[in-house]
Amino acid sequence: xxxKEIERLVKxxxxxxxxxxxYIPWHEEPQPDNIFLPALLTSLQGLAIYDTLTPAQKLExxxxxxxxxxxxxxxxxxxxxxxxTRHMLTLQPDNVEHKFLIRELIEELRHQEMFTQVISKxxxxxxxxxxxxxxxGMFSNKYLPADxxxxxxVSVELVxxxxxxxxxxxxxxxxxxxxxxxxxTIEEARHIIFxxxxxxxYSAKAGYIKRTMYSYVILMNxxxxxxxxxxxxIYERIGIKDADIVYKLAYNNYKKKFSENCLKxxxxxxxxxxxxxxxxxxxxxxxxxxxx
Numbered sequence: 328x329x330x331k332e333i334e335r336l337v338k339x340x341x342x343x344x345x346x347x348x349x350y351i352p353w354h355e356e357p358q359p360d361n362i363f364l365p366a367l368l369t370s371l372q373g374l375a376i377y378d379t380l381t382p383a384q385k386l387e388x389x390x391x392x393x394x395x396x397x398x399x400x401x402x403x404x405x406x407x408x409x410x411x412t413r414h415m416l417t418l419q420p421d422n423v424e425h426k427f428l429i430r431e432l433i434e435e436l437r438h439q440e441m442f443t444q445v446i447s448k449x450x451x452x453x454x455x456x457x458x459x460x461x462x463x464g465m466f467s468n469k470y471l472p473a474d475x476x477x478x479x480x481v482s483v484e485l486v487x488x489x490x491x492x493x494x495x496x497x498x499x500x501x502x503x504x505x506x507x508x509x510x511x512t513i514e515e516a517r518h519i520i521f522x523x524x525x526x527x528x529y530s531a532k533a534g535y536i537k538r539t540m541y542s543y544v545i546l547m548n549x550x551x552x553x554x555x556x557x558x559x560x561i562y563e564r565i566g567i568k569d570a571d572i573v574y575k576l577a578y579n580n581y582k583k584k585f586s587e588n589c590l591k592x593x594x595x596x597x598x599x600x601x602x603x604x605x606x607x608x609x610x611x612x613x614x615x616x617x618x619x
Contacts, residue, residue, distance in 0.1 A: 333423045336517045340430040347441040351506045361501040364389035365493050370557045370577040384565045391561040394451030399555040401442045403483030404435050409468050410476040427521055434514050445507050454558050460551055474529045478541045482548040489589045530600040542602035550614045557581050586616035594619055
């Protein structure tokens with residue numbers, strides 16, 4: 328790793344921290360023309376039923392699904408904190424990586440507190456993970472080696488950044504949400520520089536089999552994160568009849584939309600270290616409808 332670069336990132340973190348308490352205008356309330364989530368990212372937009380919803384139902388759909396997205400971010404970043412803690416145990420305190428990881432842990436924990444506060448501000452009630460989500464999360468954190476856990480955490484960060492860019496660039500989105508994603512993007516930019524350096528170390532040592540396994544870990548993490556967004560209970564909350572039928576339509580609709588709008592940068596990232604091959608392409612196409 329470039330020691331001077333990492334030291335520079337540590338210095339920025341210490342001298343120019345972005346505090347959610349002051350950076351985000353928590354006092355501001357949603358305006359009548361505000362939305363919570365761009366329609367493009369909602370699970371029902373693109374289906375015929377979406378055009379039958381009232382403006383209030385569309386707004387509530389965005390609110391509930393945005394809460395679900397933020398909730399999944401916090402869950403994913405908790406997993407990343409576990410990886411960083413495990414990795415720090417292998418380093419000496421004067422190691423530059425150790426110093427950076429301390430700063431990143433501080434910032435990631437602030438992010439989780441920020442996410443929790445935003446959910447509260449929105450009056451959200453996030454739906455918990457399924458048993459499969461919990462099992463996968465606990466299994467990976469307990470049994471996977473640090474580098475595999477790192478790959479899974481990277482995948483969550485990639486999805487977070489993509490959603491964040493859509494939200495913060497849309498002037499119609501509620502100001503508190505745009506500022507939250509703005510803060511997150513700025514600080515994650517530093518984390519990503521470090522992440523790519525660490526990734527270069529891992530991938531440089533990885534042969535065909537290990538690159539294949541890395542690709543599968545990222546695939547499964549993105550798949551599980553994506554499936555946390557579309558929930559039958561949300562349709563029931565906003566007063567949609569036949570929620571079971573709507574859920575099935577929405578699940579397939581969102582799978583297609585996620586592939587079209589959220590996978591481009593992720594695919595490019597995995598292609599950089601040759602994560603696509605005969606053993607992985609079929610799974611990416613099947614689970615995420617990825618064009619690889």
